Amino acid sequence: MHQVTVLLIAILAIISVAIAEPLLPDGYYRICKGKHRLPRTYRYFTAYPNANVGSVRLEPRDEAKLQVWRLRNHGKGRVSLEVYDKNADKRKFLSEGRPGILPGAHLGVIEKRRKWFFTSVGENIWTRYILTHPIKYYNQTLVASEGNSRDEDINKPNWVTFRGEDQEDYTREWRFLKAVIDDDEDDKHNDDEVDKHNDDEDDE
Numbered sequence: 753m754h755q756v757t758v759l760l761i762a763i764l765a766i767i768s769v770a771i772a773e774p775l776l777p778d779g780y781y782r783i784c785k786g787k788h789r790l791p792r793t794y795r796y797f798t799a800y801p802n803a804n805v806g807s808v809r810l811e812p813r814d815e816a817k818l819q820v821w822r823l824r825n826h827g828k829g830r831v832s833l834e835v836y837d838k839n840a841d842k843r844k845f846l847s848e849g850r851p852g853i854l855p856g857a858h859l860g861v862i863e864k865r866r867k868w869f870f871t872s873v874g875e876n877i878w879t880r881y882i883l884t885h886p887i888k889y890y891n892q893t894l895v896a897s898e899g900n901s902r903d904e905d906i907n908k909p910n911w912v913t914f915r916g917e918d919q920e921d922y923t924r925e926w927r928f929l930k931a932v933i934d935d936d937e938d939d940k941h942n943d944d945e946v947d948k949h950n951d952d953e954d955d956e
Contacts, residue, residue, distance in 0.1 A: 780820050782819055783796065784810075785923045797821065801837070801844045810898055818837050820933060821835060822835075830868060831867065832845055832865045833846040835861050836933060844862060853885060853914065855919075856899075856913055859913060882896075882926070894915065895917050897923065898910055900922075902921055
């Protein structure tokens with residue numbers, strides 16, 4: 753009887769995970785850090801794509817820059833983040849940069865979809881989100897962090913980089929602010945057939 757009970761509990765746990773609601777719905781967001789209700793302190797993920805892997809920096813809000821990201825859920829607690837650039841010929845996704853998956857290495861934007869583990873801390877208006885890379889570095893879990901420490905000048909150039917999940921003095925939890933985008937059926941960001949195909953692919 754005890755074994756049957758344990759088995760039922762395990763099955764219910766698996767089912768609950770399978771049907772769990774995502775932390776955030778699919779959609780467009782601005783990803784930033786900053787003090788609550790002090791927008792002048794906000795610094796946003798800003799993409800700088802190029803022919804290689806580009807880079808992602810933390811900068812003040814600027815409508816002329818690439819600061820909007822399309823979040824898509826892929827199940828198993830994973831999401832991908834696509835740069836919203838209606839003028840680009842190809843899609844670009846948040847991923848590791850040229851140096852690779854190394855502590856302190858800058859993140860980049862590439863054509864291959866990267867699926868990140870997505871978790872949250874805090875509640876309500878204090879909720880922040882953590883992006884964890886699926887591949888470990890010598891058994892060390894790496895998350896998307898800021899390159900500069902919290903003590904450094906907020907106006908100093910700052911890149912989004914990899915840091916260990918337990919490394920202190922760096923912002924590792926991010927706000928996701930809903931962005932309103934006036935897209936249309938012809939927008940490449942709405943190519944759900946491509947997205948559906950990618951849902952069936954696992955990260956290397």
